[in-house]
Amino acid sequence: MDDQTRMIAGLVGIGGLSQADVGDPDSVRKQSLGQPQQDIGDILQQIMAITDESLDEAQARCWPEEAPARWAGADEPAEGGGAGGGAEGALPLNFQYRKHALNCHRMKPALFSVLCEIKEKTVLSIRGVQDEDPPDPQIMRLDNMLLAEGVSGPEKGGGSAAAAAAAAAAGGSPNDGSIEHSDYRAKLAQIRQIYHSELEKYEQACSEFTNHVMNLLREQSRTRPISPKEIERMVAIIHRKFSSIQMQLKQSTLKTSRHYYPRFLDARRKRRNFNKQATEVLNEYFYSHLSNPYPSEEAKEELAKKCAITVSQVSNWFGNKRIRYKKNIGKFQEEANLYAVKTAVDAASVSAQASQASSPATPNSVLSMLSSGSVSGAGSDGSPWWCVVFLQADTLLPATHLMGGYEELPETCTPHRLGFAGQHQPFPSFPRSPHSDTKPAQQHLSNVTAPHTCPCPTL
């Protein structure tokens, strides 16, 4: 007997009577062959004894060498026997004879009622069994982990979720597939493939086996009482048994995946500095929005596109920049000047083109641009933009030197005289979570009124 048959025997035994009680013709035979008055108690005892037999013993008894000859005289069976389906087709011919003989036997109703009685006892004993089988939390946890690892779930462009995320986090150009990444992806793809193929096999086996048992039970239900509910329960039992196999598969897949993942994590740590152009774009935005260096989601996306990096990298960059700028303003003065002038020059040239000015943008024309308030990204709180740039950046000493310095500004425009020093100091803290380029900044700026906290050097 193969393992599968043995398993069926075991499982069928749980739901009621063992397969042996169906196959065993002894009690019926005795009655039909000369002991018609046999006590119902005897039959019951025999049946009870049969249920204790192993399938091997039962089969040995059911399939003696001479059986075909002995049963050859039985009524001719109807072809196929109706129910039973595929399972029945596989049964030996002599077994079908017996089944037919059993089904047609005049004592069958009596036997059936006895079986019902036994059944009732059995059902009572299993009535407490939980009918609903909630999803196994352990399997669910494994599923979630496999999903997170990128082993299960949808495959994104040949890579896993983890690999894709990490590849994005690795920075650089989109096709920055380092050797480590491609290696990891290849391994993960391999694991995915094996996992899915094994899962498919598992599901197929589980479904085949379930069908097999269901057919068997349906077929048996002609001989003994089996309710659909019991069949359902049996299916649940089978699934429970199979789920341990599923668990093993998932656990081992996860283990394999994680064997490679730490190496990948190391690889993920390897970073690339952003290229010069990307850094320039980011710095330009930062210094031109110094009053409120919190790009909106759209702005981040735009910047990400321009720099060929991810939005989260943009967020990281701004987070780092804000904190480092804040910590050491002095260090960033030169940079701030550079970008302030650059921004101004750009704006000036744009404006000059627009107004068809014949002279090129010069520091002085920049100055006039600044005075006219045509530079975007600053002064959104209603104050002159240059106050924001000059004073927030705390930088424009060198910058003004380039442009001739504050001396060239009207005296009323010097920062502290204008009283912007305190208002526009972005530190010790930037406005919190502005999510927009204007409103929160206005709120923040209007709340800051203490000039003595201004980190700007006294001019």
Add this chain to the structure above:
DNA sequence: GACGATGATTGCGG
């Protein structure tokens, strides 16, 4: 190899 710069991660608070 030391050191500063820099991108990424983590833990925490709002």
Add this chain to the structure above:
DNA sequence: CCGCAATCATCGTC
């Protein structure tokens, strides 16, 4: 979920 702050880990320069 976002931003801050601290920290890690690597890069780039000397």
